[in-house]
Amino acid sequence: MSAPASAAAQDGVDRLTYAPMVMADLDAVFAIEQAVYPHPWTRGNFVDSLASGYSAWTLHDGDALAGYFLLMLAVDEAHLLNVAVAGARQGQGIGRYLLDKVAACARGLGAESVLLEVRPSNLRALDVYRRYGFAEIGRRKNYYPAHNGQREEAIVMRFVL
Structure with missing residues (x-):
């Protein structure tokens, strides 16, 4: 008999290691970024973020990168710049675990x-954010690049710590 999905997800999270992102992580970070986003950040975006001193963290499962996030502080508010879970690791509770780490880092x-x-x-991300407790506070028109030169709005969300 197999363990319940939540227990299996927790087991998967328990063996992850959480560490600051360093330049040596960028090949794996960029590979995930390109695989999971239709309009990914450039490698230069990550290099610039690290050089700017933003809080950048990774989750590894052994030698494999499972996910990461980058956070910027602006006065008393943290801005989650980027967060991703490796495609093969999605649906295992890692997104929620990363948001726990984001909240702890922001605090x-x-x-x-x-x-x-x-x-x-991005319905999957919206669902994760809403279930975590993020609330929509606004919209930004023409924020994201989209297909065929079009633009897509952004939903702005906030989580009160």
Whole structure:
């Protein structure tokens, strides 16, 4: 008899290691970024974020990267710039685990809330954010690049710490 899905997901999270993102992680980070996003960040975006001193963290399962996030502090609010879970690891509770780490990191930086933008078409992410407790606070028109030169709005969400 197999373990319940939640127990299996927890087992998968328990063996992950959480560590600051370093330049040596960028090949694996960029590979996930390209695989999971239709309009990924460039490698230069990650290099610039690390050089700017943003809080950047990774989750590894042994030698394999399972996910990552980048967080920027702006006064008393943390802005979640990027978060991703490796495609093969999605649906295993890692997104929620990363959001727990985002909240802990933001608190450690003295933030009172976490802000993020998400595409309305990214239904899976929207569901994860809403279930976590993020609430929509606005929209940004023409924020994201979309197919055929079009633009997609962003849903702005906030989680109060």
